[in-house]
Amino acid sequence: MNTKKNPIKRMLGIRGMGSALTGFAALILIYIAFGLQDPNVFSGDNIQNLLRSMSKYLLVGIGQSYLLITGNIDLSLGSAVGMSAMISATLMSSGVSVGVALLITLLACLCVGLINGFLVGKFKLPPFIATLGTMFACRGVAYMVNGNRNTNAIASGIGKEAADAFQNFFYYGKTLGVYNSFWIAMAIFVLFFFILSKTRTGRHIYAVGSNPDAAQLSGVSVFATTTKTYLVSAFCAYVTGLILCAQSGMGNMEAGNTYEMYGVAAGVIGGVSPLGGTGLLLGTLAGAAVWQTLENGLNMIGAPVGIQRIVIGIIVVFAVLLDIVVRQNSGAKIGAKKKEEKKHSAQNSTKTV
Numbered sequence: 001m002n003t004k005k006n007p008i009k010r011m012l013g014i015r016g017m018g019s020a021l022t023g024f025a026a027l028i029l030i031y032i033a034f035g036l037q038d039p040n041v042f043s044g045d046n047i048q049n050l051l052r053s054m055s056k057y058l059l060v061g062i063g064q065s066y067l068l069i070t071g072n073i074d075l076s077l078g079s080a081v082g083m084s085a086m087i088s089a090t091l092m093s094s095g096v097s098v099g100v101a102l103l104i105t106l107l108a109c110l111c112v113g114l115i116n117g118f119l120v121g122k123f124k125l126p127p128f129i130a131t132l133g134t135m136f137a138c139r140g141v142a143y144m145v146n147g148n149r150n151t152n153a154i155a156s157g158i159g160k161e162a163a164d165a166f167q168n169f170f171y172y173g174k175t176l177g178v179y180n181s182f183w184i185a186m187a188i189f190v191l192f193f194f195i196l197s198k199t200r201t202g203r204h205i206y207a208v209g210s211n212p213d214a215a216q217l218s219g220v221s222v223f224a225t226t227t228k229t230y231l232v233s234a235f236c237a238y239v240t241g242l243i244l245c246a247q248s249g250m251g252n253m254e255a256g257n258t259y260e261m262y263g264v265a266a267g268v269i270g271g272v273s274p275l276g277g278t279g280l281l282l283g284t285l286a287g288a289a290v291w292q293t294l295e296n297g298l299n300m301i302g303a304p305v306g307i308q309r310i311v312i313g314i315i316v317v318f319a320v321l322l323d324i325v326v327r328q329n330s331g332a333k334i335g336a337k338k339k340e341e342k343k344h345s346a347q348n349s350t351k352t353v
Contacts, residue, residue: 016280019271023286027293034297041300048179052171054292055185059240060259061266061284062192063233067127068267069196070209070226071276072120074233075131077263079138080112081256084241086142089251092154098166106238112138113234117227135260142253151251163249170246181243188239192232193281205229209276236263265312266291268319275324290315 035041060077067074084105091101112134119130155163167173173180196202204225207215212222237256244255268274269290270283291312298308 016271016278016283020280020283020286023270023283023290027286027290030290030297031293034293034300037297038300041297046296046300050292050296051182052179053296054288055179055181056240056243056259057262057266057291058185058189058285058288059236059243060263061270061288062189062263062281063236064260064263065267065270065272065279065281065284066192066196066205066229066232068209068264068272068274069205069276069279070229071212072127072226072229073131073264073274074116074230075128075260076112076116076134076138077131077233077237078256078259078261079135079142080109080234080237081241081244081259082142082252082254083112083138083145083256084109084238085245085255086145086151086241086251086253088242089151089154089245090146092163092166093152093157093250095157098158098162102242105241106235108141109234109238109241110231112237113231114227116230116234117223120230121223121226142255146251146253148253150253153250154245155249167246167249170243172246181246184239184243188236189281189285196281201225201228206277209278211277262291265316268316271319274320 031041040046060081063077064074087108088101088105091104092098096104116127116131116134119125119134120127153163154166158166169180170184171179171181175183196205204215204220205228207218207220208222208225215225216222237259240259241256245251248255264274266287267279267284268287270279270285270287272279272283272287294312294315295308298311
């Protein structure tokens with residue numbers, strides 16, 4: 001008798017895979033629906049722009065998904081994006097070389113991740129409160145770093161050639177016919193997908209999200225795991241900030257505003273549970289694509305911005321409600337199975353006596 005499972009069944013049996021595949025199915029249907037309304041949706045230029053715009057949502061979605069799986073959240077992510085854009089642009093517009101500017105910006109963003117990790121993982125502050133505080137702090141740094149004003153063009157400090165190289169690498173340039181920002185986002189996605197699905201750190205992240213007390217008793221450091229996830233969020237904010245800086249060629253104090261919510265939406269739409277312990281980055285990829293396709297398609301057919309936000313808001317709420325219903329049904333089935341096992345055990349004991 002062959003005991004090996006069918007590969008397709010084994011894949012579908014992965015927790016969260018169903019939600020991820022549902023997200024991709026929804027993406028295809030939404031894209032086709034908008035394409036039937038306006039054939040320009042299918043154009044090569046539109047697809048290129050869609051992929052480039054999606055990269056920012058995917059990056060912040062990765063950061064928030066890591067945290068959502070542990071049962072946490074990062075409200076400071078969007079402000080860290082703005083801080084990254086402003087610090088890097090301020091340094092470059094002041095004549096600091098690109099490499100040094102990027103290194104200083106990276107260290108600043110990782111400091112935010114460490115602070116969030118200590119506040120939530122070590123001092124047990126509720127993540128909502130801890131990251132609300134760092135959200136205001138990061139936005140304050142974004143305002144102050146250039147004296148409460150947007151920066152000059154980065155080309156004014158590092159020169160046109162260096163500025164063009166920076167902007168082409170992070171936003172305007174193409175590789176194999178696709179914008180570099182998409183390839184950057186996909187490279188980071190592959191890295192963090194591997195970490196989450198194939199390493200011990202990934203298993204610890206799921207364990208902490210499922211039951212932090214049980215994880216601690218099993219030898220998992222909740223503090224270290226929580227800090228790692230906040231560092232992932234900070235790194236994703238850092239790269240997103242550089243993309244925004246490259247896009248505009250300068251620093252904007254309001255860059256990254258509400259991006260923390262975009263990240264949550266990308267994860268939740270793709271089946272990452274805000275209750276912790278469940279979700280795949282594959283779903284986050286689908287969620288980011290759904291979000292950007294909705295935004296792009298509604299723009300193409302001329303829908304008002306208000307309608308766009310309402311539609312996306314409804315989808316996010318529906319996704320969370322669906323997750324709760326699925327969890328409740330799973331819990332009920334598990335409870336019924338345990339009761340049945342206890343019943344059979346009691347009957348067997350009676351027969352033995």
